[in-house]
Amino acid sequence: MTTPAPWPIVSRDKLVRAYHHGSEAGGEAPFRTLRRQKCVTAGVAVPQRRGGRLGGQVRFFSRLNVMAASLVRRGLLDEARMVATRALELEDSEPFRALRDLLASRPTEEVRAIIAGRRPAAESQAVIVEAAIATGRAEELLKPSFAEKELARMLAGHVTSVSDHVVLISDPSGIDTVVPRWLADGALRAEVGDPVIVRTVQLSGDQAMVEVTPGIDLEPVPYSPFDRADHRTAAITPADLDRIAGPAPTLHIPVPVVIGGQSVGD
16 A cells, blocks of 8 residues: 555644643634734634525644644744645645635535535545645645654555554554554544555653554555454445445456356456
């Protein structure tokens, strides 16, 4: 499997909590503080329509704002402003404008779900992928500035096994990690094959913070019913159904065989 990318957009709650752990969802005061310090963007407004009329708006943010908010928490305001500038450029880019237009055509609840990481229908996922690619490029430009300041460790992989209590996540190099099932559920990534990101931040010698966030595959993942870390899996998951949907490809028989007295083969 390929390495998934982090979901490119977040809600305001995510960046507020990155700045101040334990803040209430939608905390207005922490967000105003970040904005006053010019350390996060204003986000992208998605107009919502009800009955053919404008009915408010929903905002999403480049996930670079989460990095910026984390830097503010550590007192690195200049670095945070640098990241926020990149986030602003991203939010004004063509991939993010296309994403805004896509979300503007969807009901409010679906918009909120997509911002949180729920994958849209297959025909719309290309828009999310383009936003993720643009975000990855922006991060690459920032990396030299933060090589010595990054405290988090990130594992990007796929769910390979699910039980009632834990989820096993494996990256393409074979490194595995286990997280509580409820963390994967919260990231909307608790099915075998789901792309997921696990960030671990060391707080002290015996403490760490673990965050599970949704990922997205930048390339289609070829389907194989045998491509499972846990071969005891007996059920077909929604991800399986999505991959095997559609007309079957033409069957090719490379070696001639005799069927009903006739030779069949390529």
